[in-house]
Amino acid sequence: MNNDTQLKVQAYLDNELAPAEARKVSNLISSDSEARDLFTLLKDTKELLGQNEPVLKLDDSRDFYWSKIQRGIRSAEKLPAARPASRWWLKILAPMAGAVALFALLLSITNPVSQQPIAQNIISEPRPLHQVEDLAPDVSTITYRSEVDGVTVVWVNSQ
């Protein structure tokens, strides 16, 4: 019996085989004495352990054992909650970047370029949506402009 078959016999015992595979192994156990002996040995060991888990008792008194747990709980509660690393610059830059982005958006809406005659836009080769500025890469603020559609998109990510 090869290693693979031995492990399949064990998996059969542990109900870890798919039904079709389990039927094959069941037939093998019925017909092959070596497989049957292995199955019996594994089964006996499994049952022996399952029914006789060693039992241990703590010698420490209830109060003594609890006192350390109580101290652990209290000291853990005294600790300040873990905070992410402070990014003071982000707190300043993020609102600023947002304000700039908003301003850019408002500007683009009232931008006379977009209201110019089509002929002028043709001359300047209108492009599909493209990035026109990245105001603050550190705070992931990116502005996109599509002159074709006359749309400006501002993506602000303060994370």
Next chain:
Amino acid sequence: MTSQINYSTATDEVLVKAAQKGDMAAFEELVARHRDKIYARAFSMLRNEDDAIDLSQEAWVKGWQRLIQFQGEASFATWMTRIVINLCLDQLRKQKRIKSESIDEMNEETGGVERQMPVITPNPTEGLERTELRQRIDKALAQLSYEHRTVLILHEFEDLEYKVIAKKMGCSIGTVMSRLFYARRKMANLMAGLRREELET
């Protein structure tokens, strides 16, 4: 509200709910009820009394901190046992008992002595009292490498499936199967050997 609870007679469910609301006396009662089981699981995995006590207490602290997450899918004792098992696995990983591991890993790869032995069905339990039997099992478990012992404990005592054990131990299902097979065969031989030793003396 919490003062109405009779802690010693209340069910685990009642105590858990009270503890979730901050009643530490209820939690203390839960600790008193299940501390032996949690300690025993830590000891069975670590095989060191002091480490087992420390880790079991750490598990209770974590239990209190995470109590709000306990939704009652399993029993409270089972939930706490999972916490202590995870702590033990972390501890064992840190310790990296490479010395004993290397021999066992080699055995796994080559098939191991147990795999090549003819299958005999010993009767190591004949005429034994249950307490003696448990002591013998404990003695045999102590002789396994921690990885084989852990697989055996998680499967036979905690009834975890192969895939769950594999995830917890960070290995493949095939490795779990191989380790479990090796551990069972070795346990059978150790139990028979211990029985022979006792008869001889």
